[in-house]
Amino acid sequence: MSYETIIAETRGKVGVITLNRPKALNALNAQLMDELNLALDAFESDANIGCILLTGSERAFAAGADIKEMEEKTYPATYLEDFFITGDRIAARRKPMVAAVAGFALGGGCELAMICDIIIAADNAKFGQPEIKLGVIPGIGGTQRLTRAVGKAKAMDLCLTGRMMDAEEAERSGLVARVVPADRLLEEAFRAAETIASFSLPSVMLAKETVNRAFETTLSEGVRFERRVFHALFATADQKEGMSAFVAKRPPNFTNS
Numbered sequence: 001m002s003y004e005t006i007i008a009e010t011r012g013k014v015g016v017i018t019l020n021r022p023k024a025l026n027a028l029n030a031q032l033m034d035e036l037n038l039a040l041d042a043f044e045s046d047a048n049i050g051c052i053l054l055t056g057s058e059r060a061f062a063a064g065a066d067i068k069e070m071e072e073k074t075y076p077a078t079y080l081e082d083f084f085i086t087g088d089r090i091a092a093r094r095k096p097m098v099a100a101v102a103g104f105a106l107g108g109g110c111e112l113a114m115i116c117d118i119i120i121a122a123d124n125a126k127f128g129q130p131e132i133k134l135g136v137i138p139g140i141g142g143t144q145r146l147t148r149a150v151g152k153a154k155a156m157d158l159c160l161t162g163r164m165m166d167a168e169e170a171e172r173s174g175l176v177a178r179v180v181p182a183d184r185l186l187e188e189a190f191r192a193a194e195t196i197a198s199f200s201l202p203s204v205m206l207a208k209e210t211v212n213r214a215f216e217t218t219l220s221e222g223v224r225f226e227r228r229v230f231h232a233l234f235a236t237a238d239q240k241e242g243m244s245a246f247v248a249k250r251p252p253n254f255t256n257s
């Protein structure tokens, strides 16, 4: 399927989505969010895909929601269409998503990166929630996911002042998993996605679900949930395969079963 605002392609077991509105620094308009969800639908239902890699350009991952599209919106319109519910649809995806972020990841762009499971940043990346400068606040989970990722002090700093955080500060604060030189971003992020996609998909998806559970429940319930999932994985052929391959000192051949 071809899209106008994104490029979606399959590379081995990795589904790669590149945001592609260069003239608007990949600002997230309704068409882009819809196309992104369509591409994710296709990758989620493709049994051969084990991980999704989301990226933008060297200059911008995404500079936020499209301000030109938002400017004239009214309160009833935003409420009736549940403006940016499309973000929740992305967050509900069960396959792992790696964000490769170079340049600006601002507003909705930062929020989109945070919806992904791992953020790998180029050393030129800049993160921020500058909505306050426009008279609004983050609307795709920024106040919540940023606070969970970096704590109240930094989240308040970013959301209230609108300042940007560079890649080094973002890594130090726990927002990004790794920082790599800009010219190696795609290679490094792809390698991470490829590694994830090489494992047994049920265990990968359950690992994602179980880590995310930590944000929704108490420690004792989370640990209990984890143990139940751990037990359940002994019902898979891939558990037998993974462990017997280790014992036999050979690479495993996972079949997602």
Ligand code: HXC
Residues within 6 Å of the ligand: 023, 024, 025, 027, 028, 063, 064, 065, 066, 067, 068, 083, 084, 104, 106, 107, 108, 109, 130, 131, 134, 137, 138, 139, 140
């Ligand atoms: C629409 C945008 C845009 C955006 C940039 N552009 N960001 N268009 N929406 N969010 C457009 C510019 O209008 C310009 O188009 C072109 O991209 C290049 O941008 P410049 O500003 O000329 O580039 P530069 O001087 O390098 O500055 C880069 C920048 C700046 C610092 C990223 O563009 C900027 O501050 N952008 C807005 C960032 C922002 O406020 N994001 C939060 C949006 S609110 P033209 O046609 O003029 O050349 C949000 C809410 C989320 O995300 C929640 C929703 C519910």
